[in-house]
Amino acid sequence: MGYIQRRNRRIFLIFLFPVIVALFATTIYPMLYAGWLSFRNYDLAKPFIPRVFVGWANYAEVLSSGPFLHALITTFKLMAITLSVQLVLGVGIALLVTQKLRGMGLVRTLLLIPMMISPVIVGLVWLFLYFPELGYLNYFLSLIGLGPVSWITSTDWALLAIAIADIWQWTPFVMMGTAAALQSLSPEPYEAARIDGNSRWDVFSRVTLPQLKPVLVSLMFLRAIDAFKIYDIIFVLTKGGPADSTEVISLYIYRQSFTFWRMGVGAAASFVSLIIISVLITLFFKSLQRGQASKG
Amino acid sequence: MSAITLRNVVKRYGAVQVVHGVDLTIDEGEFVVLLGPSGCGKTTTLRMVAGLEDVSEGELSIGGRVVNNLAPKDRGVAMVFQNYALYPHMTVRQNMEFALRPMKLEKSVVDKRIADTAEILGLSPLMERRPAQLSGGQRQRVAMGRAMVRTPKVFLFDEPLSNLDAKLRTQVRWEIGKLHQRLGTTVLYVTHDQVEAMTLADKIVIMRDGYVEQVGTPEEVFAHPKTTFVATFIGSPAMNMIDGRIESGRMVAEGISFAIPARYHVSEGQAVTLGIRPSEIKIAASDDAGALDARVEVTEYLGNEALLDLRIGRHEMVAEVPAADRVEPGRTIRVRFNEAALHLFDAQTGKTLAL
Ligand SMILES: Nc1ncnc2c1ncn2[C@@H]1O[C@H](COP(=O)(O)OP(=O)(O)OP(=O)(O)O)[C@@H](O)[C@H]1O
Ligand SMILES: [Mg+2]
Numbered sequence: 128m129g130y131i132q133r134r135n136r137r138i139f140l141i142f143l144f145p146v147i148v149a150l151f152a153t154t155i156y157p158m159l160y161a162g163w164l165s166f167r168n169y170d171l172a173k174p175f176i177p178r179v180f181v182g183w184a185n186y187a188e189v190l191s192s193g194p195f196l197h198a199l200i201t202t203f204k205l206m207a208i209t210l211s212v213q214l215v216l217g218v219g220i221a222l223l224v225t226q227k228l229r230g231m232g233l234v235r236t237l238l239l240i241p242m243m244i245s246p247v248i249v250g251l252v253w254l255f256l257y258f259p260e261l262g263y264l265n266y267f268l269s270l271i272g273l274g275p276v277s278w279i280t281s282t283d284w285a286l287l288a289i290a291i292a293d294i295w296q297w298t299p300f301v302m303m304g305t306a307a308a309l310q311s312l313s314p315e316p317y318e319a320a321r322i323d324g325n326s327r328w329d330v331f332s333r334v335t336l337p338q339l340k341p342v343l344v345s346l347m348f349l350r351a352i353d354a355f356k357i358y359d360i361i362f363v364l365t366k367g368g369p370a371d372s373t374e375v376i377s378l379y380i381y382r383q384s385f386t387f388w389r390m391g392v393g394a395a396a397s398f399v400s401l402i403i404i405s406v407l408i409t410l411f412f413k414s415l416q417r418g419q420a421s422k423g
Numbered sequence: 424m425s426a427i428t429l430r431n432v433v434k435r436y437g438a439v440q441v442v443h444g445v446d447l448t449i450d451e452g453e454f455v456v457l458l459g460p461s462g463c464g465k466t467t468t469l470r471m472v473a474g475l476e477d478v479s480e481g482e483l484s485i486g487g488r489v490v491n492n493l494a495p496k497d498r499g500v501a502m503v504f505q506n507y508a509l510y511p512h513m514t515v516r517q518n519m520e521f522a523l524r525p526m527k528l529e530k531s532v533v534d535k536r537i538a539d540t541a542e543i544l545g546l547s548p549l550m551e552r553r554p555a556q557l558s559g560g561q562r563q564r565v566a567m568g569r570a571m572v573r574t575p576k577v578f579l580f581d582e583p584l585s586n587l588d589a590k591l592r593t594q595v596r597w598e599i600g601k602l603h604q605r606l607g608t609t610v611l612y613v614t615h616d617q618v619e620a621m622t623l624a625d626k627i628v629i630m631r632d633g634y635v636e637q638v639g640t641p642e643e644v645f646a647h648p649k650t651t652f653v654a655t656f657i658g659s660p661a662m663n664m665i666d667g668r669i670e671s672g673r674m675v676a677e678g679i680s681f682a683i684p685a686r687y688h689v690s691e692g693q694a695v696t697l698g699i700r701p702s703e704i705k706i707a708a709s710d711d712a713g714a715l716d717a718r719v720e721v722t723e724y725l726g727n728e729a730l731l732d733l734r735i736g737r738h739e740m741v742a743e744v745p746a747a748d749r750v751e752p753g754r755t756i757r758v759r760f761n762e763a764a765l766h767l768f769d770a771q772t773g774k775t776l777a778l
Pocket of ligand 1: 436439441459460461462463464465466467468615
């Protein structure tokens with residue numbers, strides 16, 4: 128290794144050091160600690176009792192428990208609804224706002240606002256809208272002779288209500304990524320298609336969409352990871368209720384750990400769901416990418 | 424069926440007018456080249472014919488039908504773009520299939536057409552590749568193939584060779600010419616390269632700042648340029664131009680004077696511009712009484728020919744002489760202009776004074 132390389136490497140390590148420390152303190156250490164905890168019996172209510180090693184017992188309990196499975200399914204249900212709607216709406220709006228019309232820049236900026244709001248605030252805003260007696264949504268519905276809908280107090284509607292709030296917040300993210308990708312597409316093939324007379328649908332489905340696919344896959348990947356972690360909106364709107372109908376994985380873990388004070392079980396549930404989700408998401412997107420590559 | 428007529432065609436972008444009343448007739452099967460410097464409105468004119476730009480004023484017809492308000496797809500034209508405009512995610516075959524898709528042909532017909540076109544253009548081994556896996560020349564041929572499979576009545580080309588290196592450009596140029604002879608389709612071809620224009624065109628349309636300067640066969644625009652612009656734009660090295668005036672029936676310009684060929688109409692005292700091609704300046708014998716003294720400033724050796732930068736009186740001119748006759752810089756030689764090949768233009772209007 129030459130002098131410059133060696134010196135650069137030292138500088139590189141010096142600059143990297145604080146990051147490594149921070150990463151260790153906030154991510155790696157807690158993760159290792161949680162891993163250690165998941166094999167112990169640790170009752171947060173009795174912090175002074177020794178944390179006994181219990182082997183795989185916590186994992187066995189999580190895997191055989193109905194509520195955990197239910198939370199997992201709820202998480203996937205919510206993910207399926209929000210991701211598919213965000214994809215369709217996001218791409219649709221992106222196609223609209225990339226039209227060369229006056230004022231589109233402003234419209235695009237305004238559309239980004241929901242994304243910039245903290246999820247807790249988003250939850251509160253929608254709480255006002257959904258509120259059973261005083262909410263705006265039911266008021267507007269009553270104007271056209273509908274409702275009232277028990278948005279967040281009925282097991283039929285609560286998950287959908289959560290999904291709507293999440294869609295409202297995160298569609299702009301998909302829209303923005305798609306719009307950027309759309310604008311980077313070369314305009315000339317579109318002119319060729321105009322001369323050749325290809326229909327609008329053919330052009331969208333066979334020229335635009337295939338070229339957007341890598342970006343859409345990445346956007347959905349990011350959304351999937353986020354959707355798996357969804358917590359704030361649900362905590363504000365329903366706290367997992369009614370009757371556990373909106374209890375997703377993160378709420379289940381929170382309840383095990385901090386409501387029932389069973390830290391070991393909570394830690395085990397974290398690891399189980401982390402593994403399940405990593406495997407599923409990776410498999411899903413790998414297969415999408417493979418479909419892409421084999422076509423090329 | 425596929426003749427194209429432009430009648431006083433104008434293009435404006437907002438308040439800016441970029442094409443000023445172009446009149447042009449392209450006969451069926453003719454190869455017409457729009458030639459001119461950058462920004463003169465060639466692409467704009469071509470895109471109006473294609474239907475990608477609206478015609479602001481005037482009338483555009485294809486095959487006897489006014490097409491001003493017809494969608495591009497209904498004009499029976501195919502276009503080859505400067506940057507090829509291939510679909511990047513599709514293979515060569517898929518690119519061609521997609522161009523044929525609107526025609527709703529039987530699968531067997533589509534396959535046959537694509538196979539035939541691929542054969543003609545030598546694309547057969549490349550059919551399953553994507554544009555990124557092709558060289559520039561191959562992409563260019565795919566772009567042509569995609570236009571050809573549709574068997575259009577009219578081909579439009581926008582500087583199709585500008586992204587190729589010099590050698591490939593010559594080769595593809597030759598291929599385009601051959602293809603036109605074979606297909607006999609009407610072609611409107613845009614370029615700023617005069618060699619492309621001279622070699623390919625049946626008819627050259629020389630444009631400048633949105634106006635048509637001259638329309639004619641390659642021979643006509645070379646031998647009988649109507650304006651000083653055409654005279655200097657066509658031919659390489661460019662024609663020498665000297666300002667002078669008519670005195671007692673002769674053209675006089677500081678230190679030189681010529682008899683005026685009969686084909687020019689001039690009046691006494693008129694300010695004129697004289698043009699002489701470098702190849703029409705010949706080295707003369709030292710005792711030639713009618714010859715001029717010329718000091719050689721620079722000599723450029725080109726192989727068969729050499730270019731001599733000459734100072735004749737106060738005028739700087741370029742002469743093209745056989746390489747064997749080239750002279751060391753710094754020497755003074757005698758040269759003679761081929762008076763039969765002189766061009767005379769009105770100095771004010773730049774228009775030819777030929778009758
Ligand atoms: N969309 C537009 N808006 C305003 N002006 C334009 C537009 N498109 C072209 N122009 C102007 O019209 C003129 C002609 O442009 P055009 O592209 O036809 O030139 P060209 O002859 O094809 O040149 P080149 O050889 O560089 O391609 C230029 O001055 C250009 O700036
Ligand atoms: Mg151009």
